[in-house]
Structures are given as structure tokens and as C-alpha cells.
Amino acid sequence: MADGFNVPLAPEQIAQLKAGAERYGLSPADYAAALIEAGLTGAPPKIVDPDPAIDHAIAEEAIRTGDTIPWPEFRARLRRFGGRDGRPSPSKLLARPERISHALIFG
16 A cells, blocks of 8 residues: 555455455445445545446336336335325334334335
């Protein structure tokens, strides 16, 4: 690393790091930095699947099957889910996992 800090890794960890980096089209150093940052902050790793064809295929299938909803309806669902209409916010749902399926089913 730039500041001279080295982290020794076992051969198995090196292989996993290289495989993960290759899967996301990153260098092992960039992949490791994203994983370390995520571990330190508790946030998900800032890794984006580089293949937009996957997203395009999902969208095409939803359009083909009609499994879509209009943007205003989706936005309203997000607002309801956020607790603006008196329903519990996602953080309160996560505190009581048994309520998550109820909220998602009965929305």
C-alpha cells in the first residue's frame, strides 16, 4: 500500500481475493480496499457488477411479462415503507424481523 502498510495473507486468502477481484473486473488492490472500507464502515462494499447486460436482461424480462409498476406507485410504496404514513421505518422493521414479511406482503 502507499503508506507502506502490508497485510500478510494466507495462500487461500490470496486466491479468494484474486478470484473476487476478477469477478468484478477490479485489481486485487482495489477489491481489497473496497472490502476493507466496507468492513471498517459497516456499509456494503462499493463494488458494482460491471456487466450491464444482466440489468438489461432483468428489465427486459419484467417488461415482457408485464411485471412492472408505474413510477408514481413505486415512489408511493417507498414513502410508505419509510414510515411517512405511520408505518414502521425499515430500521424498526429490522429490529423485529417477524414484521418484515408482514410489511412486504401487506405493504
